[in-house]
Amino acid sequence: MTDSKYLQMLAEKYPNHRSVKAEIINLRAILALPKGTEYFLSDLHGEYDAFQYFVRSASGTIKMKIDEHFSGMLSEAERESLAALIYDPVAEIKRRKKSEKDFDAWCKSAIYRLVIICRSVSSKYTRSKVRRILPDNSGYAMDELLFADDDENRTHYYNEIIDSIVEYRSAETMIVEFARTISSLAVDHLHIIGDIFDRGPKPHLIMDFLMTHRNVDIQWGNHDVVWMGAACGNWACIANIIRMNVSYNNFDMLEYGYGINLRPLATLAEKIYKDDECKAFWPHVLDKNRFDPIPEDLAAKMHKMIAICQFKIEGQIIQAHPEMHLEKRLLLDKIDFENGTVEVEGTVYPLKDANLPTIDPADPYRLSPEEEEVMIALEASILRSDKLQEHIQFLYSHGALYKTLNGNLMFHGCIPFTEDGEFRDVTINGITQHGAKLMEYLDKELRDAYFNPPKGKTRAEAANLMWYLWLGPDSPLFGKDKMTTFERLFIADKATHKEHVVPYYRLINQKDICVKMIRDFGLDASHGKILNGHVPVKIKDGESPIKGGGMLYVIDGGISKAYQKTTGIAGYTFIFNSRFMALSEHQPYQPLRPDGTQEFNNPVIQTVYTLPQRMLIVDTDNGKAIREQIDDLEQLLQAYRKGSIKEVYPKKGKYYSKN
Template identity: 50%
Template sequence: MDIKYLQLLAKEYPNVETVASEIINLNAITCLPKGTELFFSDIHGEYEAFLYQLRSASGEIKNKIDQEFCKTVTEQERIQLSRLICYPEQVLSEVTFSKVQLREWKKITIYRLVHMCKTVSSKYTRSKVRKKMPKDFAYIFDEFLNVTDDMNQEYYYAKIIDTILDIQMEDNFIIAICELIRKLSVDRLHIIGDIYDRGPRPDIIMEELHNYQDVDIQWGNHDISWMGAAAGNRALMANVIRMAISYNNFDVLEDGYGINLRALSNFAAETYKEDDCKQFMPHVHDRNQFDPVDFLLAAKMHKAITIIQLKLEGQLLNRHPEYSMEDRRLLEKINIEKNSVAIDGKEYPLIDCNFPTVNTESPLELSQEEQYLMDVLAHSFHNSRLLHKHIRFLYAKGSMYKKINGNLLYHGCIPMTEEGEFYPVSFGNKDYKGVELLDFLDVMVNKAYFHWDNTKEQEEARDFLWYLWCGSNSPLFGKSKLSMFENYFIKGSKGKTEIYNPYFRLIQQEEICKKILKEFDLDENTSHIINGHVPVRLKEGESPIKGNGRLFIIDGGLSKAYQPKTGIAGYTLIYSSRHLSLAEHKPFCPEKEDHLIGCAPALKVVETMPTRILVGDTDNGTIIRERIKELRILLNHYRDGIIKETKQK
C-alpha cells in the first residue's frame, strides 16, 4: 500500500491505540443488522401523501408498535400512538383530557415512545443514533436509550420524566422523540424519479428531501424537464409552465419558486381574448392556496405557453437533425386553408384552428411579444434561489441509475430491440447501449448545468435535456413520441398512440431481467431491478412484480391523475434486514377524520432473506472491510516503526 496514503491516514489515527479502537469499532458495526431502506417512485408533487408515507415509514412504524405492544395496549391506543409519531403536533392539539388525566396520558405516552425509540435504535451504533438526535434533547435521549434494568437506573429514568412534566416541556419532548423515531425507522431513502409535475407542491417535497440525511435520487423525465429549465433551456421552461398550468398548479410556480406569470397572464388575456380555449381548461385535482387563477384565464395562459413551446421545440429540432424527430415540428405541418395537420403521412382535421401568433411563412418564429414574454420568464428561472437550491440538490444526490446492496435502481427503461438486445442509440459518431448509454447520459446531464457558461458544448447539452424529456430513444421516456400536440388539437384517439419501447413487454421474462442485471455487473440470481415511470394498473390485473421477482415497478399511481386508472395510490418498496416488502397504498384522504387509519397500506412480503442481513453483507460492509484492511496495515507499520506514532491532542 502507498506509504503516502498511510501517512495521511496516520493524521486521523495517530497511534496504535486509536487505530486499534477503530478496528474494534468497525468490526462490531459489521455485525449489526442492515438498516431499513425505503424506495419511492413517481411522487409527482403529491406532497401530503408522500409526507405521510415517509413519516409512517410506509406502515413499518405501526407494524413495530403492534409487535411491541400487541399484548399490553389496545388496538385503538396503538393506532393513536402511530398517529402521534407521524403527526405529533396535530395529535397533541386534539387530546381532550382533564388536567390530571392529561398528565398521566403524557407520562404513559413518553414511556411508550422511549420504548419505541429503543426498539428502532437497536440496529445502530450509539454514535450514529446521536447524529440523528434533535440537539435540544440529545443528552436526555442518550440517557434514556442506554438505561439498564437496575433499580437505581429505573428511579433515575422516572425522575427525568417527572421533571419534564413538572417544567411543562413534555410537548416539546414528545415532538422531538417522535422525530427521532421517524429518522431511525428508515436508514436510507431512494427516490426512483419523477418528483415533479401533476401534483401541487413538488417544491415542498424537495425541501423535505433536502433536509433528509441519507437519500439518493434516480432522475425521471419530469425531473430532467425542470433541471433543463433551470439550466436555461427555454423549450423546457415553457414545458414546466405548461404542465403546471395544465394541472392548476400555480402555487408551485409563483409561491414556491417565484416564477413571474404576470406577463404571461397579460399576453394570454389580450391575444386570446375572443378564444374560449376549451381544449386548454386545466385538470383540477387540487385547489391553489395562494395563487388562485380564474379557469378561463388559466386556459388562455395554457394555450399561449403551449404554442410558444411548440415553436421553441421546432427551433430546437431544426438545430438537431441528429435527433431524427423532424416529424414533431408540427406547426410547420398545419394547413390553415384546410384546417388540418399532416402527421405520419396522414391528414387530421384540427379541432382548434385559432393560431393568432403563428406566421404561416415562418411558423416556428416567436412573435415580438412572445420573445419578450420568454425573456421575462427566463429571468425568473435564472433568479429563483429556491429552484436552483433544489436543482443543485438533484444533481448532488442524483444520477441516471444507482447500484446499491444488490439492487439496480433506474426510472424509465434500458432501450431494447424486439429481439431482447440492447438498442444502440447514436450520439455524435458513436453508438451507446446498455450501461454505457446511461453513463454517457449522466455526463451530458451534468454538462448542461455545470459546464462553462454559453459554450457550444453546454448549449448542446442543454438542448439534449429536452431530448431526454421526450425523445423516442431516451431511456427516461421510453415511448415513440409525446402526443402533446395531438391531445390538444386532434379529436378522438387517432394519431395519438404512443408506442412503448419493447423493454416494457420484455421485462415479464426473467432471462431479460437477468440480462440487464448482468450488464450492470450485478448477480443475476440474487439482485433486483427497482423501476418506476409506468403506472401499474392493478385494477386491470397488472402486477408490480415482473420477471419472476427479479424486477419491481413501484409506480402505482401516487399522482391523483393516475388513480382512476391504477385503482390504488402507489407502491413503496421496503428492504429491511429480514425481507423485501411491497406496500400498496390507498388514496390519501386528509379531509376524513380517520384518514391515517384508512390510509394504512397493505403490506406484502415478496422475498424473505435466508438469514438476517448484517451491515457486513452490504455495500457499506465492503467499504468497512477495506478500511479495516488499511488500518491493520497502518497498525503493523506503527509496530514495526515504519511510521512514527504521535500523541493525540
C-alpha cells in the first residue's frame, strides 16, 4: 500500500476525485500508444557534424517517411531536396534564396510538405506531448497546421495561416522550426554508448547538443572517464587529454571551446625543443583550426613535452599503487640514455627519439619545476572552465557505466571474463566483484570520486580510479592488456604497438555467453539485446557488428574520421522502434560544397529483429512506471471515497473543501 503521507502529497496535485479520474484516463490512454523510437550511437569522438546529421536525419528513417508520403508525387531529386531541408534547414534555405525565382512560393510549398512529414512522425505521441516540443513563438501556428482536419470549411483558414507566415517574413523561421521538430519527434530517446571525447574537433558541441535533447542517456566510455578524471584535477588524466588533443590538432576545442590555457605548455616546449624537429610527434591534422591555428612544428614540440609529463606522472601513480599491477608500464627507468635504447618486457629496442633533456636518469619520474608549473596551469584552467565542468556534471546526471532499458543492456567496453567463459573476479580499491555487481560497484565509486571522495583523499587523488579505468587491463572500459602509447611514440617496431584484447571480444561470438550476461543484469534472454561500442568493426575486412547469434551488436563503425580507413564505413546507428530493431550503416559525412549544396548519403538499413507484435508503451519500462502511477492514483481515489483524505474543489478562483 502506498504510504499515507505520499497520498497526502499526491492530493496536492490532484485535489479531488475528478482530477484523479482525469489523470487515470490520460495515463491509460498513453499506455495504448506505440513505444517511441530509440536510437543508439557510440564512439562519436568529437565528430559533431556527422553526429548531428545522423540524429537530424534519424539515421535514414526520415528519408523513408518522405518516400512513403511523396513517392508518387515528387521526383527522387525533389524528395532528396526535402530531406536536405530537414537535415540542415539553414543551409538549404540559404541555397534556395539564390536559386529560386519565386522564393515565397517555394516557402509555401516547403511548409506544406514539412507539415505532412511532421504529422507522420508525431503520430506516436499525445497532442499534449507534441505541443510541449513545439517552439514557444511559432507553436500556436504549428499546432493548428499539424492537427488540421479535412473539413473543407477550414481549408481557407489553414491557407491563410501559411500565407500570413510568408507575408510577415516568418517563413524561414517556421521552416527551420518545423525541420527541427521533425528530427526531435523522430528520435524519441537517444542513447550514447560512450566515447564522446577525443580525436575529433568538437566534443564540446556534441555535449551542447545533448544538453538540449529532451530524452538522452550516456553510457560512459574510457575517453569520457579520462575527461571526468581531468575535471577532478587528476594530473595523469589531464596529461592524457591534453596529449591526445594536441596530437589531433584540436586547439580550437581546447582553448576556445573550453578555455584551457596552453600558453605555458607551448612556451616551455618551444624552449626545451627549440632545435628538435620532434618528427615522431607531428599531429594528425584531420580538421583545421579556425581560431587557433598552431603551427604543426610547435604542436609537435607541445605533444612531446606533454607526453613526457604524462609518462612521469603515470609512473608516480604506478609506484605508489602496486595493487594496480601496472609495473610493466614503468618504462622511463628502462631507458639506456647512453645507447639510445629502451627495454620493454625483456627486449631492448632502439628509440626513435633519444633527445630527452627533461628526464633525469637518476630520478626519471620526477617532474622538473618548469613541468610542474605547466601542470599547475593546466589544472587551474580545467577546474575553472565553467563549460567543461557543466558538461562533466551532465555526464553524471544523464550517464552511467551501464544502463538497462526496455529489455536491452547497454555498456561501452566489455565485461571481464576468464578464458573459459566465466565472469572474472576484479579487485579495485580493495573490493572484489564480477559481472553486473562489478559494474554497479564501479559506477558508485566513480560518482563518489567526483561528489564525495573518501575521507583523507582529495578529489584528484580519488580520480586515480578514472585514470585506471582509462587504461587498466582489468578495466571494463578498456578491455586490452596494455595501452602502448610510449611504444607508439618512441619505438619503430610495430610489434610493440600491439594491444591485445581481453577474452570478452572472442567470447561474444557465442550465444550462451551473451545469454549469461543478459541474465546477470536481470533481463530476459528470450528477447533482450546487448548494445556495445569501443572496438571499431572492420567491415571492409569482413567483420560483422552482429555477435552471439543476434544477441549483441557492436555499433562502433567509425564515425571518427581517424578510423574510417580501418573500418570502411562511417559508423552505425542501432534503431529500436515499436515494430523492429535495425542497424543503419553510414557512409562518411560530406560537408557543404562551395555552391551551398550538400551530398547526403542515405544509409543502408538492415532489419535485424522483427517484434512478434507491435510494442506499446504499456510493454516498456516507462509503461511499468505509468502503471505504478495509476495504482497510486487509484489508492488516492479510494481515500477520497472513504473520506480519509479531504477533497478540495475550486470556486471562483479559490478552493473549498467538500467535507
